[in-house]
Every structure is written in C-alpha cells, then in structure tokens.
Amino acid sequence: MASLTADSDLSAFLDACRAAVGAAYVLTAAEDMQRFEWDFWRQYHGRAAAVLRPGSTAEVAELVVVAARHGVKIVPQGGNTGLVNGGIPDDSGAQVVLSLERMNKVRAVDPSGEHMIVEAGCLLDAVQQAAAEAGRFFPLAMGSSGSCRIGGNLSTNAGGINVLRYGMARDLVLGLEVVLADGRILDLLRPLRKDNTGYDLKQLFIGAEGTLGIITAAALRLAAIPRERVTAWLSVVRPADAITLFKRCRDAFGELISAFEMLCSRGVEIAVEELEHVQRPVAEAQPWHVLVEISWMFEDGLRARVETVLADLLEAGLCLDGTIAETEAQRANMWRIREGQSESASKRGYIIRSDITVPIAEIPRLLADIDGWGDAIPANVTVLPFGHVGDGNLHVNFLVPEAKAKDYYDPLLGRLYDTVDRLRGSISAEHGVGRAKRTAVDARKPAAARDLSRRIKRALDPENRLNPGIVIDPSEL
Ligand code: FAD
Numbered sequence: 001m002a003s004l005t006a007d008s009d010l011s012a013f014l015d016a017c018r019a020a021v022g023a024a025y026v027l028t029a030a031e032d033m034q035r036f037e038w039d040f041w042r043q044y045h046g047r048a049a050a051v052l053r054p055g056s057t058a059e060v061a062e063l064v065v066v067a068a069r070h071g072v073k074i075v076p077q078g079g080n081t082g083l084v085n086g087g088i089p090d091d092s093g094a095q096v097v098l099s100l101e102r103m104n105k106v107r108a109v110d111p112s113g114e115h116m117i118v119e120a121g122c123l124l125d126a127v128q129q130a131a132a133e134a135g136r137f138f139p140l141a142m143g144s145s146g147s148c149r150i151g152g153n154l155s156t157n158a159g160g161i162n163v164l165r166y167g168m169a170r171d172l173v174l175g176l177e178v179v180l181a182d183g184r185i186l187d188l189l190r191p192l193r194k195d196n197t198g199y200d201l202k203q204l205f206i207g208a209e210g211t212l213g214i215i216t217a218a219a220l221r222l223a224a225i226p227r228e229r230v231t232a233w234l235s236v237v238r239p240a241d242a243i244t245l246f247k248r249c250r251d252a253f254g255e256l257i258s259a260f261e262m263l264c265s266r267g268v269e270i271a272v273e274e275l276e277h278v279q280r281p282v283a284e285a286q287p288w289h290v291l292v293e294i295s296w297m298f299e300d301g302l303r304a305r306v307e308t309v310l311a312d313l314l315e316a317g318l319c320l321d322g323t324i325a326e327t328e329a330q331r332a333n334m335w336r337i338r339e340g341q342s343e344s345a346s347k348r349g350y351i352i353r354s355d356i357t358v359p360i361a362e363i364p365r366l367l368a369d370i371d372g373w374g375d376a377i378p379a380n381v382t383v384l385p386f387g388h389v390g391d392g393n394l395h396v397n398f399l400v401p402e403a404k405a406k407d408y409y410d411p412l413l414g415r416l417y418d419t420v421d422r423l424r425g426s427i428s429a430e431h432g433v434g435r436a437k438r439t440a441v442d443a444r445k446p447a448a449a450r451d452l453s454r455r456i457k458r459a460l461d462p463e464n465r466l467n468p469g470i471v472i473d474p475s476e477l
Contacts, residue, residue: 017063027052033048036088036099037097038088043085048093048095050097052096052099053099053102054103060098060216068181073095073465073467075096075097075467076210076214076215076467077097078121079144080147082152084428099121100214103121111135111222115191117219118218120154120216120218124141135225136222136223137222137226140153140160155205159391160388163391163393163430165256172221174190176188176189176215178216186213189217189219204456209433209471211472212457224297231293232306232323234313235284236288236290242363243360245318248313252305256295258293258295259388261292262386263289267341270348274348282323284321286320349400350402352405353397355428355429356426356427358394378400381398383396383398383399427440439473454476
C-alpha cells in the first residue's frame, strides 16, 4: 500500500483529488487551511496535508477511494466546534481534512410524516429553521447551533438544552447515509420509525466521531412546535435545593419541561460583566441559579400554572427569588447568560473544560466534594460549574491563568474524574472522546467493552484510515 512519504506521492494524491472534486475544492495553501486546523476555542491545533471539500455523496465516496489508494488518513470535519480535539488533524501534516460544509442541502421536509432529510453539512441552525418553515420543530439545540453541522452533531451524539424532553441526537435519527472506509455508500436513509430487520447499523455511526464511516446525510425525526413557552429564572441557596426544585417541577409539569439548567453565581457575574447587553435576571447576586423552560401545545394557560407553582416554591422558601421572562428579549437574555458561560469565562483566562454526568441525586455531593478540595485548587483558579442539571450533566470548568494551563490540567481533571468514578458517573456526558479524553475514557471501560470496540473498528476500518487516533489508541488496533 502506498503512503504519503514523498512530495511526489502527495502531488499524485492531490491531482487525483482535484480530478474527483475540482481544483477549487482541494485546499493546500496555509492561509486557506488554517480555519480547519484550529478548533473553535483555539485550544487545539493540527497540521493538514490538504483540506478536501466534496459537494456530494458520490464525491465523498470517490475521495475515500483515492485516499485508500494513496494510503492517506482522513479526518471528517463538520463545523469544527467539537470540544475534545477530535475533528482536526494531528500534527504530522500527513492527514487530510474532509470537510462536509459544502454538502448543506435540505433534501426534503415532510411535516405529515414528521421527518426531514438533510445533508451532513447543514448548519444546525439551518436544520431548525427549515423544520420551522414547514411548521415543525427540530429540538436539537446548543450554544454552537450557528456553527456546528448536523453530521458533526450525529457523530458526537450531541446533547444540548432540550435533552430532558426530546433526548440526545441519537434519539432524533430515523435513517442515515454513510460512506464506508472502503468507499461504498451505505444507504440507510429510509425515514422509518419501525424497522426491526436485524442489527440497527445506523447506531454504529452515531457517536463514533468519524472513526467508522463518514455520515453524508440523515433522516431526522421532527416534533410539533410548542405554542406557549414559559422561561423562568430562579435563585436557590444550595445545589440540593435545585434538585428538590427539579423534582417539584417534574411533579407539576412532567414531560412539558424541556430544559432545567443550573449555574453558579460566579459564572453569572462573569457573564454579566463580560458579555455585551446582558443583565442579571434577578436583582441580587444569589449563590445558585436555575433556568427552567416549560412548553406545551396550547395557546395559553401554561404561564398561569407556572406562576402558581413558583409562588408555592417561593413561599416554601425553596427559592430565594425568581422571575418569568415577559418578553422574547428577556428570555434571550437568560439563555445568553447560560450559553455564554464558556465564552465569558474565556475572556478572563484559559478554561480547563469538563463534561461529566452523575446520577442527578449525586450532584450536590459532587459539588460539595469539589468545595472540599482545599489546597488542591490553587488560589488563582476559579471553579465554574454549570450545565444540564436535569440530565445529571455538569460542565465543571476551571478558569486558570493561561500560563498555568499545562501544569493544572491533569491534577484538576484527574481529581474531578476520581470523584465522578466514586459517584458512578461518566467523564464524558455529551462532548465525546476525541484525543483529549481517549486515555481517561479507555481506562474506565470494562475489558469486554474495550475488546468489542476494537473489533468493531477493525471490522469497519481495517486499515485505520478514518480519524485515526480518535477514541481508540491506534497502537492497539
Ligand atoms: P466537528 O467538531 O466538526 O466534529 C466533531 C467530531 O465528529 C469529530 O470527531 C469529527 O471527525 C466527526 N465528524 C464531523 N462530521 C462528521 C461526519 N459528517 N461524518 C463522520 N464524522 C464526522 N455539545 C453538546 O453536546 N451540547 C452542548 O450543549 C454543546 N454546547 C456547545 C457550545 C459551544 C459554544 C461550543 C463551541 C460547543 C458546544 N458543544 C456542545 C460541542 C459541539 O458543538 C458538539 O460536539 C457538536 O455536535 C459538534 O458538531 P461539529 O459539526 O462542530 O463537529
């Protein structure tokens, strides 16, 4: 098998790529490739031999065949907003990025069948918009919606703010179209809700982070658009009160709750100070905050019910303060604070991110444990927990001085992960594994799960050509 060992090999490979997709869509100039080589937050960087930009599934398949012939490894890339160093090349300069961003067509929207078929490079925002224009709701939503692409969302099995009611990305997929490592097109694009004809192969590619195949299109499940939506901001003294509040809201509103997010006061204050046009939703700086969103299919009546429940919670002393968004601008302000947690903190230094999950009842214990770390948290580190508390998923981020990021990274995350292990949680709730968490995740897998994962990778990509080094250590294949 050939490999890119000399300039002449690279040049022959690039010529073949140009013949497949057109010269304009094979990027090799350093300034053109830059944005594909840095991740969203510019925390990770790699070097690409080239960036390939196919415009159709057939072109993706042809490029995969060309790459195989020349022994070239491929890194599929969507919006490049992934947070685990999984969507950019390594620093060898030998891998190529295959960007799906030109494949951004909505192929069909069927409001009666409640599904849509979209290409992998559609921005998540655009998918939501196309569904809305057809009178339906695509519920996957997150702070990166304007930049991430549906192929990336499915490859990471993304979560986001509506998981509580609608599930993870995996739960929204009816069918997939995938280019396999040998260049064959696997057409599983039928929008069927029921199809018990053996193994559900599409599930293999969801959450596989580009290591088993390249997703080129998806059939997505749609929901009805809720007509009345109530968004409330509540302040509580302790995380345990937020958990009690969650239970009380569940008792009152059941599946109507779409989001139940928690933020610490430090994070809220930083957001208010660092982000433009953002105001604290309640007057006082309180210790902890909850952002809850509830919606239903009727035109009105929900708000009055929410007000009654909140009045009871305030009277019972479970909340210190609370407000319901009166206008879309007030609602947007609340969500800007929540979704701007990383953006605002990153203006003050380097963020060591985490994406952990524990059983919901253990969240107070997790946070109390971190509070008790004492000197293990240096004085120049700020702990900023926030996240989707209704799913047990917290981002416990550490804001550290840029110069100390390398020194603090392993000790802080190592200690956090030990705590998560003790509480029987997971160290990657929704962001995935990438290179950043490969070793830590692998060390926590049962031996049988590790073995099965390697067998699946070997079966689907025997030459380890698709996103090598991600999820599984290549030396173990
Ligand atoms: P990329 O970053 O381009 O790729 C991610 C992985 O998928 C890589 O391994 C890549 O190789 C692979 N891949 C990409 N496209 C394909 C394809 N077509 N076929 C095969 N493999 C492919 N994530 C959440 O889950 N919930 C959140 O609430 C959330 N909030 C965020 C907020 C911000 C501000 C930011 C920057 C990120 C956030 N993320 C969140 C993380 C990120 O947006 C998600 O992981 C998203 O799903 C990645 O999509 P992408 O198109 O950017 O993928």
